[in-house]
Amino acid sequence: MQGITFPGDRRAVLKDFPDPEPGPGEVVVRMRASGMCGSDLHFYRGTASFGGGPDMIQGHEPCGEVHAVGAGVTPDMAAVGDRVMIHHYWACETCDHCRSGWPQMCDGGDVHTLCIDEPGGHAPYMVVPVRTLLPLPDGLSFKAGAAVGCGTGTAWGGLKRLGDLGGANLVVLGQGPVGLSGTMLASALGARVIGVDINDARLERAHGFGASHVVNSATADLTEVIQDLTGGRGADLVLETSGRANADALKILGKWGRACFIGLPGDVSFRTEDVFRNQWTLMTSWTLSSIEQGRCADFIASRELPVDDLFTRSWSLDQAAEAYAWFDRQTDGKGVFEW
Ligand SMILES: [Zn+2]
């Protein structure tokens, strides 16, 4: 089979790999959708300080059907034909973090991450431990399951860390695929969402995903507009998804505000006295747990949220170069490879 690799100089190259076989406790998943995530761009551009190198199959938003099961995988664990999402990390399985669904935080230190340590989903087949599988709800498409695996799931994880959203004024900074997901999910969870971006086309889409108001921060005075929209209180909550508006997040945050920074990497600067006088809570959020991944999918399915509409382009594997050149411009929506 062939899979997409990144030599690290803004090229996406197909390379030959053997078809994977399932070992004990493993399954081979036949890929049906493999999402393009913003964090792919760090590896594509060669700007990440870590990564899987030039021979690693990329893609950490896989979704598909079980194709083959290894020794010890019983039918209650997985069966050929099951529609599955994948939590894209695995580790020791016995420490507190692994047992609570957070293998990316494993105490043992031997964390396996798709597309960094293990071959990812940008190929027709992928092998993973059976314990990484989650059922894909009937109402969700494969590409929706892919989005929940990282981009949309990361927005869900950030919102869960922010806490109670009901009735709050939430500003979502950045309306790319993660920010739009935040707008969509937070609106459904009861927040009044103000979407911010510097791209009018993205702001137009934010309305369709539930934003009550949108602001172009390149042309408007963001602080002034947020003050106006909140009766002078400032934002109750901020979800920063762009990685470029950390300073804006603190400028618009009201007293007792909570801000979550999920656009990585980036510096956040603050005077402790400002945090103190405003009683702010500042946090970040690392993707989401396997448990929350399942809950996010169930929530989207039960509310029939338009997660498929996050995707503006669908590609086949042999269009990898064109697909990533398009995604690298970061002016449109989300892309997905489909089979
Ligand atoms: Zn562990």
Ligand SMILES: [Zn+2]
């Ligand atoms: Zn990702």
